[in-house]
Amino acid sequence: MTIAITGGHGFLGWHTASRLRALTGTDAVRLGRDDFADPQRLASALDGVDAVLHLAGVNRAGSDEEVEQGNVRLALDLAVALAHQDRPIDVVYANSVQAELDNAYGRGKAAAAALLASAVETHGGHFADLLLPNLFGEHGRPAYNSFVATFAHEVAAGRRPTVTVDREVPLLHAQDAARELLASVGRTERRTLDAEPRGVGEVLALLEQAHALYATRGEIPPLPGPFEVNLFNTYRAAAFPAMWPLSPQVHADNRGELFETVRAHGGTGQAFVSTTRPGQMRGDHYHLHKVERFFVVQGEAEISLRRLLHDEVVTFRLSGATPSFVDMPTLWVHNIRNVGDTELVTMFWADQLLDPENPDQYPEKVALP
Structure with a gap:
């Protein structure tokens, strides 16, 4: 099976393409901004593709209107490219839990889901609509992908970020999201992915604990469960390669x-x-x-x-x-x-x-x- 990933060079796209390589030995067709800028190029890129994971999205722009319409436009461009194939192609959409909220990002994601569902079903494909919570993981962009990425980079650089509003946030590691996206190929479904609620201050404290033990002495912090391992690996990615090698006393x-x-x-x-x-x-x-x-x-x-x-x-x-x-x-x-x-x-x-x-x-x- 050949799988294309829109937003394939972004944070979640890289994690998903990496997981596909690891588990199947095959490479995804990774689509980015240049492909969406040229309708003919985008349509040609889908030749021979069996399924599309639509991960490309707009979550920051100059205005709310640009955020909302940017997500609709990406879905419309993909729908046109799918129509050019004139055959069933399964699509898995990386939607957001905010699609159920009345804000610019949520409205744009919800409208994009409806548009894609209609386009896919018209040609006999399966459409899976997955609502994703807040994602974190290795090589997220600070001040862009998540507060976890920002904290990890700041802590790894020896700085001390502050928590302005401490609240619980549902968090999911990017590899777990990638697993669910790949598992939904060939299904018609709509579901919200499970997440682990963690406090913003709690996350920062865990990262600072890891840094205190790891940065100068290479000691491994407590890793009692998958969340702590994933958070530690996120920190380690932010610290690599600057802190290596280390020599013990x-x-x-x-x-x-x-x-x-x-x-x-x-x-x-x-x-x-x-x-x-x-x-x-x-x-x-x-x-x-x-x-x-x-x-x-x-x-x-x-x-x-x-x-x-x-x-x-x-x-x-x-x-x-x-x-x-x-x-x-x-x-x-x-x-x-x-x-x-x-x-x-x-x-x-x-x-x-x-x-x-x-x-x-x-x-x-x-x-x-």
Whole structure:
């Protein structure tokens, strides 16, 4: 099945395209502003597409009218492109819980849903209308995607944001939203996605706790549940790559040296040690949720990482002469290579016990062809 994603280069679009790659090994047709600016180009982009996830939207503009009509216009452009195909194409719409409210954004999203439902049903396709709550996750844009993105970037930069109005906000991680969007392909339905209510002040406190433990000492904060893991990964994305690598305090005496490799404040964890011969490499995979640490104990290593569906590669050089470590951010492809002349000894740690049935590990090479 070929799936197109409008807004495919945005925050939710990237998360959804990444999840599709991870679980199916296929790439989405990612559509952006340039495609919508040219009706013929947009129609041609849908050739051979079986389903469209319509994630593109307008939530900020110069006026309320621009917000409302901007969402209607995007839906209309997509409806025209679908009509050019003259065949059934399923559409899943990333609507908003605000579609049930009387404000410019809500009215625009509701009108877009009605327009798309009619266009899809006319040609025999399935239309799923999913009402999304507030989303957060890795690589959200501060002061744009959510208050969580803003807080994460501010805290990671060592600043202290303030809470002006403390209230509970229903929050959903972008990967969980992507899971539901992909699961709705081929269905005719309208439903509101479940979210976890969390206080604005509570979120900030969790991020500040993570920063206090993680930024200078690399200690893992308490991760009692999926929300805390997702929030921590959001913070880690904001902190990467500026804070790496870290070197622990080394305690030495006549017996030798001792240093701490991981200190985790609660939760599960698993560690193992590997040896790697000169010139050999380990890794070339990525994770959706796992927190993972590479600690070079002996030898010379290069750790390379590339954000999924991006081209730029970040590389760190680590040496056992100065024991140090780098944590792998979620949704970044990574590997470690022995670039020295002697055996490389690396300790690996992950926050979760390995589940062979669901290892949260997806193969992909850091180096692009």
